[in-house]
Amino acid sequence: xxxxxxxxxxxxxxxxxxxxxxxxxxxxxxxxxxxxxxxxxxxxxxxxxxxxxxxxxxxxxxxxxxxxxxxxxxxxxxxxxxxxxxxxxxxxxxxxxxxxxxxxxxxxxxxxxxxxxxxxxxxxxxxxxxxxxxxxxxxxxxxxxxxxxxxxxxxxxxxxxxxxxxxxxxxxxxxxxxxxxxxxxxxxxxxxxxxxxxxxxxxxxxxxxxxxxxxxxxxxxxxxxxxxxxxxxxxxxxxxxxxxxxxxxxxxxxxxxxxxxxxxxxxxxxxxxxxxxxxxxxxxxxxxxxxxxxxxxxxxxxxxxxxxxxxxxxxxxxxxxxxxxxxxxxxxxxxxxxxxxxxxxxxxxxxxxxxxxxxxxxxxxxxxxxxxxxxxxxxxxxxxxxxxxxxxxxxxxxxxxxxxxx
Numbered sequence: 001x002x003x004x005x006x007x008x009x010x011x012x013x014x015x016x017x018x019x020x021x022x023x024x025x026x027x028x029x030x031x032x033x034x035x036x037x038x039x040x041x042x043x044x045x046x047x048x049x050x051x052x053x054x055x056x057x058x059x060x061x062x063x064x065x066x067x068x069x070x071x072x073x074x075x076x077x078x079x080x081x082x083x084x085x086x087x088x089x090x091x092x093x094x095x096x097x098x099x100x101x102x103x104x105x106x107x108x109x110x111x112x113x114x115x116x117x118x119x120x121x122x123x124x125x126x127x128x129x130x131x132x133x134x135x136x137x138x139x140x141x142x143x144x145x146x147x148x149x150x151x152x153x154x155x156x157x158x159x160x161x162x163x164x165x166x167x168x169x170x171x172x173x174x175x176x177x178x179x180x181x182x183x184x185x186x187x188x189x190x191x192x193x194x195x196x197x198x199x200x201x202x203x204x205x206x207x208x209x210x211x212x213x214x215x216x217x218x219x220x221x222x223x224x225x226x227x228x229x230x231x232x233x234x235x236x237x238x239x240x241x242x243x244x245x246x247x248x249x250x251x252x253x254x255x256x257x258x259x260x261x262x263x264x265x266x267x268x269x270x271x272x273x274x275x276x277x278x279x280x281x282x283x284x285x286x287x288x289x290x291x292x293x294x295x296x297x298x299x300x301x302x303x304x305x306x307x308x309x310x311x312x313x314x315x316x317x318x319x320x321x322x323x324x325x326x327x328x329x330x331x332x333x334x335x336x337x338x339x340x341x342x343x344x345x346x347x348x349x350x351x352x353x354x355x356x357x358x359x360x361x362x363x364x365x366x367x368x369x370x371x372x373x374x375x376x377x378x379x380x381x382x383x384x385x386x387x388x389x390x391x392x393x394x395x396x397x398x399x400x401x402x403x404x405x406x
Contacts, residue, residue, distance in 0.1 A: 034344065034406055038264035039254070040335040041325065045271065046248045048326040048333075051221045053104045053318075056327075058210075058217040058228055060097035065206040067093055068163075072199040079180045079195070084173075091173040095307065098160055102314035104216075105282075106322045109274035110247040111219035115238055117212045121159035125298050128187040130154040131162065135183075135201055136191035144204040158205055164304045166202040171306030171372055211235050220248040265404045268337060272400040276319040277393050280359075283312050284389035291377035292386060300374045308373035313363040316389065319396070320356060337399075345402055352399055355392040362388035 031039065067090045074082050101122065104112075112118045131154075134140050140152045150158055167174055179195025182188075214228045219239040232239055241250055243258045251270075254261035261267040287308075290299035302308045321327050325336030332338035341349035362385035366373070369381060376382070 035264055037335070037340055037343075038268055038406075041337055041340060042251060042254060042264060042267050044325045044333060044335040045322065045337075046220070046252050049321050050104075050107050051217075051248060052327045053100060053321070054213070054217040054220055055224070057097065057100040057104060058213045058224070060093065060100055061206070061210040061213040064090070064093045064097050064163075065203070065210045068199065068203045068206045072203045075179065075196060075199050079176075082176050082179075084176050087167070087176060087179070088173050091167050094160075094163060094167055095305065098164075098302075098305075098307070098311070099314050101160065101213075102311050103318045103321065103327070105279045105315050106275045106318035107271070108278060109270060111216055111239065115215065115219070117216060120155060121209050121212050122161070123156055123159060124161045124301050125303070126161045126165055127154060127156035128165070128185055131157040131165070131201075132183075132185070132187040132191055132193065135193045135197045136188075141197050141200055145200045150204050150208045153201070153205075159209060161302070161304075162205045163202050163209070164302060166198045168305040170304075211237065215239055218246075220246060222246045222249060265406060268403050269400045271322055271337065272396050272403065276322055277396040277400070279315050280319060280389055280393035280396060283315050284386045284393065287312060287315075288373070288377075288382060288386050288389075291373070292382050294378070297377065300377065303374040306372035306374060309363060309366045312373075312385075313360065313367065316356070316359050316363060316392070319392075320360070323352070323356070341399065344406075348395070348399055348402055352392075352395045355388070355395045358388045359385070359392040 071082070071086055071090055074086065108118050134153050134157065143149065143152060153162075169178070178184075179198065181194065183191070183193040183198065211231060214224075214232050215235075215237040218224045218229050218232045240246060241260065243250065243260070245253065245258065250259055251261060251267055253259040254264050254267040261270070286299075287301055290296045300308060302311050321329055323336065323338045324331060325333035325339075329336075332342065338349060338353065341352065362381075366381050366385050369376075369379075371379070373382070
């Protein structure tokens, strides 16, 4: 950027100096000390939580696509030359990408919801009947192989869980032997679908998944990698608010003209309620609750990899990162919601911290059983975890109610 120097009259210089003196160091006028702290919270949260996690997610889904594409081509060339280590590597990458996605669910507000990305890439249960019909249709498979476009595949077969079905069964990585044979799931009976068709499908879905994760990253960060921005533009995926700002800039510009957040209290309340409370309620009442109560015994997330409990824990960790102000943070950062609470409402901070730890401990207890959620969704420890998560959710909402009054 070029620096342009102009001569100022004494009067003009005095006006500029007076204006500068009326502003705080961040350039905001009239902010109370608590509002300045809230601004610092938002300034830390957007880059260190949202942009960091979406960046990891974008990179990992790109790697997943590249590895699946290589596995597909190797399998098409000569299945006998494909090694189990090749499949295992893809499975490991999938689980890492999955973990980043679950760690992002405390901020599904914004682009993930506005552009329908969440349901597009993370709907379950998988419609295996539709998938069987698609993979037994030669024209659909050929189209998937030629341009990795998924328009002819039902949305209930897309995203993480469509790929999961191809890569995992009964909590274990698929074997090369299984991929070399014919699909044995009941819905595929008589359709003669092999690993070749399955890997073609998984690769196309991975390309679509990558694009959607690029869209999330670019929507929140105008400084995303250039090749990610170019791909989003090439795919003609929307990535800005009506005001033309990225979602990140919109939140960082809270209180400024054009921002959708009139106050910093609104921004932090959105983090707590639209973000953290929203996913806590979904984990307790829906992801776990549907099957636990018997409302829908088949409503099981990640049944093929049997990673449901890990998914749920990553969701609550997503809340922890949001409260602590950084991805993978294990304690409250200096400019975080939890630190703000500790400084201004110690009792509420203690209650929120206690229930957060309680929810994570309850999910650790579920994991420690060694029994997958899909195999015992109505176990007593599942109900205890639901209660602990609901208690955490209640404190999130109490915290938000206090914040908006500040």
